[in-house]
Amino acid sequence: MEHSSILATLLLFTICLSTSSNAVIRDPCPSPKTGSDLSVIHIYDKCSPFNPPKPASSWVNTVLNMASSDPERVTYLSSLAGQKPTSVPVASGQVISTGNYVVRAKIGTPGQLMFMVMDTSNDAAWVPCTACNGCSSTAAAFAPNTSTTYGPVDCSVPDCTAVSGLACPTDGSGNCQFTRPYGGDSIFSATLSRDTLTLGNDTIPSYAFGCVNAVTGGSAPPQGLLGLGRGSMSLLSQTGSLYSGVFSYCLPSFKSYYFSGSLKLGPLGQPKSIKTTPLLKNPHRPSLYYVNLIGISVGRVNVPIAPELLAFNPSSGAGTIIDSGTVITRFVQPIYNATRDEFRKQLAGPFSTLGAFDTCFAATNDEVAPVITLHFEGLDLKLPLENSLIHSSSGSLACLAMAAAPNNVNSVLNVIANLQQQNLRILFDTVNSRIGIAREVCN
Numbered sequence: 136m137e138h139s140s141i142l143a144t145l146l147l148f149t150i151c152l153s154t155s156s157n158a159v160i161r162d163p164c165p166s167p168k169t170g171s172d173l174s175v176i177h178i179y180d181k182c183s184p185f186n187p188p189k190p191a192s193s194w195v196n197t198v199l200n201m202a203s204s205d206p207e208r209v210t211y212l213s214s215l216a217g218q219k220p221t222s223v224p225v226a227s228g229q230v231i232s233t234g235n236y237v238v239r240a241k242i243g244t245p246g247q248l249m250f251m252v253m254d255t256s257n258d259a260a261w262v263p264c265t266a267c268n269g270c271s272s273t274a275a276a277f278a279p280n281t282s283t284t285y286g287p288v289d290c291s292v293p294d295c296t297a298v299s300g301l302a303c304p305t306d307g308s309g310n311c312q313f314t315r316p317y318g319g320d321s322i323f324s325a326t327l328s329r330d331t332l333t334l335g336n337d338t339i340p341s342y343a344f345g346c347v348n349a350v351t352g353g354s355a356p357p358q359g360l361l362g363l364g365r366g367s368m369s370l371l372s373q374t375g376s377l378y379s380g381v382f383s384y385c386l387p388s389f390k391s392y393y394f395s396g397s398l399k400l401g402p403l404g405q406p407k408s409i410k411t412t413p414l415l416k417n418p419h420r421p422s423l424y425y426v427n428l429i430g431i432s433v434g435r436v437n438v439p440i441a442p443e444l445l446a447f448n449p450s451s452g453a454g455t456i457i458d459s460g461t462v463i464t465r466f467v468q469p470i471y472n473a474t475r476d477e478f479r480k481q482l483a484g485p486f487s488t489l490g491a492f493d494t495c496f497a498a499t500n501d502e503v504a505p506v507i508t509l510h511f512e513g514l515d516l517k518l519p520l521e522n523s524l525i526h527s528s529s530g531s532l533a534c535l536a537m538a539a540a541p542n543n544v545n546s547v548l549n550v551i552a553n554l555q556q557q558n559l560r561i562l563f564d565t566v567n568s569r570i571g572i573a574r575e576v577c578n
C-alpha cells in the first residue's frame with residue numbers, strides 16, 4: 136500500500152516534470168476539465184501544489200486556522216465598502232492573504248502553468264515572477280524572459296498612473312512599478328505587465344497583471360491572484376465579449392480532499408433554469424458582489440432582524456456580499472446574535488465554543504438541528520446541514536458554522552462565505568445584474 140503510493144507519487148512527479156518545459160511547477164493532478172470550465176481546487180486539497188507537506192492535524196483545525204484570517208478580510212472588505220470611489224484598478228488597497236481556492240492558468244507564450252487564487256472581491260491579477268526577492272520558494276514563478284509575448288507596461292500610459300498613483304520618473308521613461316501592502320506587515324512591489332493569459336482553451340491576449348519582483352516583511356504572497364470582481368481591470372472587464380460578463384463556480388465540499396469544483400467562464404454551459412436574486416451595485420466599491428438579503432429563518436421561525444440592519448446602503452457600505460475568499464459566513468453582531476439565539480432555543484444545550492464557533496453541541500443532536508434558510512430577494516437558500524454545521528475532529532461536537540463580523544467602527548457588511556456555498560452553483564451575471572444559486576454536487 137505504502138510502497139505503491141510512493142510509486143504513484145514518483146510517477147506523477149515524473150509526468151509533471153516532463154510536461155512543464157519552462158519551470159518545474161508541481162501539478163499534483165492532471166486537469167480533467169477543458170473548454171471554459173476550469174477545475175477549482177481547494178488550497179489544501181491534494182491536487183493543490185500549496186497543500187501542507189503533512190496532512191493537517193484535523194480538518195476542523197484546518198478550517199479554524201483558515202477562518203482565523205476571516206476577521207482581517209471582513210474588516211478590510213467593510214473598510215473599503217464605505218470609501219470614496221477609487222480609481223485604482225489593479226491590486227487596489229491592501230491585498231489580503233486569504234486564498235482558499237485556486238485555478239490553473241497559463242501565462243505567456245509558450246504558456247507557463249500557474250495556480251492562481253480565485254477572488255471574487257478583488258480586481259487584482261498578479262503572479263510572483265522569477266528573480267523575485269523574498270517570494271515564497273514553494274510557489275511557481277512566472278519567467279517573463281522566456282515568454283515571447285511578455286511586455287512591461289510603460290509608466291506613461293494612463294493605466295499605470297491609475298495603478299501606481301505615480302507619474303513617470305523625471306526622465307520620463309521606464310516600466311510601470313507599483314507597491315502594495317500585503318497581509319499584516321509586508322509590502323510587495325510589482326511591474327505592471329501584459330501577456331497572454333490562457334484559461335482552459337481560452338486565450339486572452341495582452342492581459343494586464345502585476346509581475347511581483349520583491350516582497351519585504353514576513354508574509355510573502357505564495358501564489359498568483361486572479362481577480363474575479365466587477366471592477367475596471369478584473370478578468371471580466373479585460374475579457375469583454377469573450378465571457379460577456381458571466382461566470383459561475385461550484386465549490387467542492389470542504390471534506391472532499393480528492394475532488395475539485397468548477398469555474399465556468401462565459402454564458403455557454405451555464406444552468407438554464409436557475410433561481411436568481413438581483414445583483415446590486417455599489418459605486419463606492421465596484422468590485423464587490425452585493426445581494427439583497429431580506430431575512431433569515433431558523434427552522435420555521437423568522438429571526439427577528441431590524442430591516443435597517445439588512446438594508447443595502449452604498450454610501451455606508453452596508454449590506455450583504457457573496458465572497459469566495461472568506462471561509463465562514465459573518466453577519467454583523469446583532470444579526471448573528473439573533474440567529475444564533477434562535478438556533479440555540481430550538482436545540483437542547485449545553486453549548487460550548489470551538490475557535491471561531493460559539494455554538495457547539497453534542498453531535499448526536501445534529502439530525503434535529505434546525506435548518507437555516509437565507510432569504511434573498513426572489514430566492515430562498517435553504518442551507519444543507521453540510522453548509523450550516525461543522526464537526527469537531529473527534530466527531531463528538533457539531534458547531535453552527537457561522538460567526539459574528541468583527542465589531543469595529545464600520546461593521547455593516549455581511550459576508551456569505553465558502554463553507555455556506557459548498558456544492559452550490561453560484562452564477563454571476565453582471566450583464567443582467569443577477570446572481571443565480573442552484574444545488575449541484577460539484578465534487
Ligand SMILES: *[C@@H]1O[C@H](CO)[C@@H](O)[C@H](O)[C@H]1NC(C)=O
Nearest residue numbers: 168169170171172335336337
Ligand atoms: C480544448 O482543446 C483541446 C486540445 O486542443 C481539445 O481536444 C478539446 O476538444 C477542446 N475543448 C473544448 C471544450 O473546446
Ligand SMILES: *[C@@H]1O[C@H](CO)[C@@H](O)[C@H](O)[C@H]1NC(C)=O
Nearest residue numbers: 264265266267278279280281
Ligand atoms: C530568465 O531569467 C531567469 C531569472 O533571472 C534566469 O535564471 C534565466 O537564465 C533567464 N533565462 C533566459 C532564457 O534568459
Ligand SMILES: *[C@@H]1O[C@H](CO)[C@@H](O)[C@H](O)[C@H]1NC(C)=O
Nearest residue numbers: 468469470471472473493539
Ligand atoms: C452578541 O453576543 C455576544 C455574546 O456572545 C455579546 O458579547 C455581544 O454583546 C452581543 N452583541 C449584541 C449586539 O447583541
